Amino acid sequence: MKSARIALVTGANQGIGFALVEGMASRMGPDDVVLLTGRNAQRVADAAALVAKAPGTRSRVEGRVLDVTDAGAVAAMAAELHERHGGVDIVVSNASALLTPDRPQSEQADEFIDVANGGTHAMLRSFGPVLRPGGRLVVMASSLGRLGHLDPRLRPLFDGASLDEVEKAVESWRAAVHAGTAGERGWPHWLNVPSKVAQIAAVRAVAARRRKNDVPEGTLIAAICPGLVDTPLSRPWFTDFSQARTPAQAARVVLDLLLSERIDPALYGELVRFGSVVPWHDGTPPQEPDRLLAP
Template sequence: MTSRIALVTGATQGLGAALAAGLAQRMAPTDTVYLTGRDAARVGAVVRSLPAFSARVRGEVLDVSDPESVTRLATELTGRHGGVDIVFNNAVMRVGPDDDPKSIIKEYVEVNNFGTTRVLRAFAPLLRDGGRLIVVASSLGTLKFLAPALHDHFDDLPSLDAVDAATAAWRDQVVDGRARAGAWPGFVNIPSKIAQVAAVRALALERRRQDVERGILLASVCPGMMNTPTSALWWDVSAAPTPEQAAGPLLSLALDPVEPGHYGELIRDGAVLPWRPAG
């Protein structure tokens, strides 16, 4: 049996670390989980802090905001293993209530959105039969949270290039103030998450037939509210699940048999969240 290879981006803390640990617990001793982040020292420290699991955990530097970093690791994993079986795109730049959207939006989009499409472009072609590529997004990533006049901005985009162009157009409107004066929500997380889900939908449109034949799952996922320091800046999360608890349904999505209706969709706790508002 071929050893399975898993990759988690943004895995040096919170949900990413929980996903990497959960995969390592549930996968076989012959399997490898790549725990990645952009800081080599932090990656190494997290790997060393983990208890002995069933699968091997290997740390790698990966900065999704750097195209060369993404291409390098994809090339290296191809050389080492010939492909990958599970990819969680979890890397994220977090923002707080006091952050000025105009001052952070360029870096924010570079990590959260263009980082997502870089990972999709680089690692989707490496998926082996039965593979899973899962983008960690949010229930905010649906058109329900966008003004109807803006739905066409992200709806039914035909390619990742089109998603990148739409995302860049929104970013530029934030930078020059047009977004604030218009219908765009002030919370930049909403359009960003919608763009992430739109990216998954666009790639799924291109790959659906071959992926379904090969048992591959491409999806976005909402982990729900979590008790993390960043979330606590915005909401009362004292009763929310820990990252380890929130990781459970995501791990099931990655390791359990594929549910055909999940392909290309945004999933929360095993259920599909509608992309468009009802009615």
């Protein structure tokens, strides 16, 4: 008898994270458990109750408070799930902080980097070891994170880097933002670009170390680009939403990958968009204005 699957999504109170939980709960089995996580206890409880009561829900849905900026809390939850269930089968690192163009980027840098990058690092470090064979661990990212979007001076910081080296590069970038020297060092003004590059580099670092064992077992470690999704996070930065997807539409493509029985080995460790690999080295440094870039 096949054991129940355990799935976890961070930043799942709203947007694509919520849509992913909805989709998992309707497409996974009655013995499976989907954990909807976020920082705000009330919002987590309300969102989990909404999914649990939805007509198409089949799986058990649990709301759990998880602040991904607290590496200790992330590690504790991973350890708990390993002890209770023997590991996890699907992990989606989706949490992000709101970034707006109406405030100086330096004022928003710490929270944004702590959630998007610190959270990604914590999830990879803690949930990678408890991912069961054949499982899926993905980071929601963007094609804005292609290495080519960085100034050539900065690309060696992330290309072929270990996770420790990625973390060091992120802290160097953060320090430059606060010191007012980021621009002269080649860092893009828009925090989202280097943040996404670092997220994908972190995924690639972990995948490079695990590939030999993971690929034969059908396990997937990858970054996912869902395309332009109409959410409060994207609204301030893009002017044309005519081709944007709703969170539910974007989630369906991601769910097809997460719930597929077999994974194309070519996707392992890569940035995946609509089922295809987005080349890591593509892209060009952004020109003005940053906000017109498409994900």
